[in-house]
Amino acid sequence: MLYLGVSDTHEAQLDILRALTRKFNLDPNLDLSAIAAHCPFNFTGADFYALCADALLHALSHKVDELEKQRGQSHYIIIGSNLFYLVAQLNSLPEFHHHPVSPQFFVAEMVSGSQLQLVVSSGDFLLALQELIPSISESELSHYALIQQYWN
Known part of the structure; x- marks a missing residue:
C-alpha cells in the first residue's frame, strides 16, 4: 500500500491550487493564497481537483446568467x-x-468568443469551498496516520 498523505501546510495547498488552475483565466484580484488559507488540512488531491472544477463551474453558471440577461439585446x-x-x-x-x-x-x-470568456473569481472558489465535503474525515485521516506510523 502506498500512502501519500495530505498537504499539511497552506503553502503546499497553494502549490496544488496553482498547478490545477494554471490554464484557468483567473480574476486579477483573486488571491489563491487566501483560498488555500480557507482549505482544511484533510483535503486530498481529489478534493482540490473538485474544488477547482466546481469553481470553474460556478464561473460558467455566472457567465450563463450574464448571457441570459443580455438575451433581449441579441437573439444570438x-x-x-x-x-x-x-x-x-x-x-x-x-x-x-x-x-x-x-x-x-x-x-x-x-456566439462570439468574448461572450464565452470565463473568468474565475474568489467568489467562485468560496462558493465551491462552502459546498465541498472533504473525501476523508479528520478521524479517517488520524487512522491513516496511525497505519503509516505502524508500517514505518
Missing part, C-alpha cells in the same frame, strides 16, 4: 439551460438554416 446571445430549446426552435425553421443546428455548432459559430 443564448447558452446554458435554454440552449437546447433554442436549437430546437432554429431547427424547426428550415428557412433560417439549411442543415440541423447542433448545440456545439451554435456555441462555436453563433
Whole structure:
C-alpha cells in the first residue's frame, strides 16, 4: 500500500491550487493564497481537483446568467439551460438554416468568443469551498496516520 498523505501546510495547498488552475483565466484580484488559507488540512488531491472544477463551474453558471440577461439585446446571445430549446426552435425553421443546428455548432459559430470568456473569481472558489465535503474525515485521516506510523 502506498500512502501519500495530505498537504499539511497552506503553502503546499497553494502549490496544488496553482498547478490545477494554471490554464484557468483567473480574476486579477483573486488571491489563491487566501483560498488555500480557507482549505482544511484533510483535503486530498481529489478534493482540490473538485474544488477547482466546481469553481470553474460556478464561473460558467455566472457567465450563463450574464448571457441570459443580455438575451433581449441579441437573439444570438443564448447558452446554458435554454440552449437546447433554442436549437430546437432554429431547427424547426428550415428557412433560417439549411442543415440541423447542433448545440456545439451554435456555441462555436453563433456566439462570439468574448461572450464565452470565463473568468474565475474568489467568489467562485468560496462558493465551491462552502459546498465541498472533504473525501476523508479528520478521524479517517488520524487512522491513516496511525497505519503509516505502524508500517514505518
